Amino acid sequence: MRTVALISGGKDSCFNMLQCIAAGHEIVALANLHPPLSYNESEILTVDEMDSYMYQTVGHDAIDLYSEATGLPLYREAIRGTSLQQGSDYIHENHDDEVEDLYRLLSHVKEMETIEAVSVGAILSNYQRVRVENVCNRLGLTTLSYLWQRDQEELLEEMIMSGMNSILIKVAALGLDPKKHLGKSLQHCQNELLELKAKFGLNVCGEGGEYETLTLDCPLFKKTIVVIESEVIPHSKDPFAPVAYLKFPKLSLADKDSTVSSDVKPITKPEDFCRYELASCCFDETSQEISSRFEFEKAETISFIGSSITNTGIIFIGGIIANSETDLTMMMNTLRGITENHGSSMKALLSVCLYIRDMADYLQINNIYSKYFDLNPPTRVCVQAPIKCYAMIEAIATLSVDRKRSMHVQSISHWAPANIGPYSQCVQVGDVFMISGQIGLIPGSMTLPNPANFVAECRLALRHAARVLSAMDTEISLKHAVQVVCFVRNEVHITLAQATWREYGGNVDQPIAFVVVCNLPKNALVEWQIWAHRAQGSTEKLTAIVSPSKQVGNIYVTKCEKLTALMCQLMDIPNNTNEWTTLNERLAKHLGQNHALRIFYKNNNVYTTTRAIFSLITHHFFLNLACALSVHERNGQFHRPSGMLRNPTQYV
Structure with missing residues (x-):
């Protein structure tokens, strides 16, 4: 540019x-x-x-x-x-x-x-x-x-x-002496700056105002x-940290020596900052075959608009759909209306999940979506799902907007992808951190690895998530995750995703589920949605319960006084209402009343089943039937993606 x-x-x-x-x-x-x-x-x-x-x-x-x-x-x-x-x-x-x-x-x-x-x-x-x-x-x-x-x-x-060649032209820190350091080059002062960091915590690049520089030459x-x-x-005659700066009554320009010192190193490029992540040798040759190997059947969208407010002040919102492009404004107005009905506004939104029928419509949907947010928008995950409606939204909001803290970095950097769109990298409420869906972009160029490489994308996405958490709180990492959803486009990648999660500090016992979807933004191969909880210094006692049940899938419950996260990964949705009764009782026992339940289902025949159990489980939970992930047999092979049943994290 x-x-x-x-x-x-x-x-x-x-x-x-x-x-x-x-x-x-x-x-x-x-x-x-x-x-x-x-x-x-x-x-x-x-x-x-x-x-x-x-x-x-x-x-x-x-x-x-x-x-x-x-x-x-x-x-x-x-x-x-x-x-x-x-x-x-x-x-x-x-x-x-x-x-x-x-x-x-x-x-x-x-x-x-x-x-x-x-x-x-x-x-x-x-x-x-x-x-x-x-x-x-x-x-x-x-x-x-x-x-x-x-x-x-x-x-x-x-x-x-x-x-x-940059020289110090102002000093304002303990250990920096105007007589000794003003006019000296960074190279000359480098070792002393490192020593002062060790002694006094000085920022070696002067980010705390310790010193300022003037660049006399650069490539x-x-x-x-x-x-x-x-x-x-002299600016201040403090006996311990005197402040002074240089004034230049006379400067000139001189021709440069055309020779380049052998000590000078080439400037690092965006991909150089991702060497480890891009070093994977398993380049994904199958990624180009995803569309031909997998054909998703569009499932009926079980449509209802609802919201549930808990005694902790959290609003769960679901079932808001747009049947066509012309309905997008109505969909967003409905979302805004629900927050207003609870005496709040769109600023109260913490996290949004956006499901769209075709990723080709992403820009148009984003243009409408962005008109409803200004400063500190909610986090967001966006995936293409086999739904018959044009788009669908589920969201979580808070009644205590003053407790919301956001990170919305829109600058392109080598740190993590810029969120130029209307969503924050992370939103914090109390001791809970919610990260936007992360895909494996090279941050400095905002492009995906080329050729496509699942492991590289997976590593990059998890690195982004870890850096975002650390920027919000240096004590928080992926090991503090209390709810993780990994969206992939190919079921064969789930094993690789699990291994990469462990590689980046994740715990296999954490509530984590894998969902196979049709497509992801920028045709990415993986997208991670992560919520973390700060346990250190918190009064909240956290316990985890794992219940492997062949009838209803593996149930992972993470619970504390102010935070509850439920996730069930189901290979098959039970068709027997007795099994749902058992599941309902177990969830109610561990979670109590008024929790949201979000179901990702994968077979069309579950439509009738979920209708049958709707009245059963909504007695205890607000139900949001997110989408159907359904594939059928093709070329003699049957590919069954994972389904997922989970409850969004609750906190006060």
Whole structure:
């Protein structure tokens, strides 16, 4: 994509430009926000270091040289606003906020240049990322933030080995001395930064404001910046952590040496960040045969609209369908109406499962769906199922919206796939974390492995899930999963999925089920839906009950005072109502009243059976008959995908 790079002169913004180029993007312009100018009778004055939550301003006097150094046009605007909205979210409602200065700058660049994306050097700052994403979304631009959530020691090493020459121009941390460290290169200071991390917990890339840098040279530069004259400006004379920065009265440009040092390493590409996941030798030659080997029969959709509210304040919603494209708006309005009937709104939604008849309709459905969400949308899983209706929704909402915490990263990075669509990576309520369906995309390129490779996709998807959980809470991992659904397109892949789950720290005793579906987004081979529970520090006591029953399948129950998850994996749906009575009694015993029950069934003849048992089990549970996964005999082979019966996680 044609990209404008937001630059401060620091190492992060410059290195992210190199990452953009390695990912196949083209840097076509530079953009910078500088401190405002003021005037007295004899001269123009500038503030070198502003107290800005968003922008690095120290070193701004070197930025004008970047245009000639890179051979790219440079667009600059003054910072006029201040940090008015300091919360975790940003809504563009005040033109005097400093974020709106960025909007004006990028709007001007877009008028002058053909651009599609914006390069941003954010590493850990959610504050900065959220605001840049807000501006880019309003302008129809993609955010490229390849340093996001990178390991700082690894990143610092890559910056140094890339051929970048960045010097420290501000220090503000215990152990960093203005007299000793200002003007020194990152390479010169690297070992000391690592020592200070060990002693005092310093962020080695300066993400805590410990230091700031100016990049004098990098592989993108055609000329190098030379410091002719510099001046140390004290900012704080703290005896333990004095703060000072460099001002540059005189700088110049010099021609670069055409030789490249043997120490310089090539910039890593998106696939290089997935070497282990892509290293699988079992390339999936059968993946191309899925459509011909499996032919799903479309099953009757048992349609009813219902919702059940528990005494914990959780709303279970199911049975909302659209019979055609024209019904999509009505389907979403029905969902909104149910939340409003419970005295809430669409902001109360935590998780949505969207079943569609044909993945070719995904974009159209997504366009309608996205109109109903703004900030912090619910998580979502989307699969193509053999349903006769056009689309179907089930959802979970909360009456306590203030307890909802979301992660919605829309920037493309090497961390995990960007959720540019209307769904969050993860939503947390209390001690429960719900992750959106994860497929095996290479995050930096947002593409699936080519050629198709089930193990690679499976590993990538689980890596994404683990990273999302860790970003929400560093103490949470896949071993804390309390409910897992693995959607696959081929039953033969279930064994591989089970092995990969164990490889990534999952426990075979966790409630996990495998569902064979017709298709997945982007024609992926696997999609993982995972909910986790934070047990450490929680007052909730968690126990697991496993009941292998040949009559009704394996029942896995995970239960605590505030959290209940049920999953039954059934190879065959029982046709005998006596078996359903037994199942009903067991579920009621372990789960009590008012729990949701979601059934994935696979044979059309279960339609009559489920109608018969509907009145039986809804006495204790809200029933959501999700979809039929039904295949028939073809070419002398009978392929039977797994069915699944489960209850969505409940919590307060």
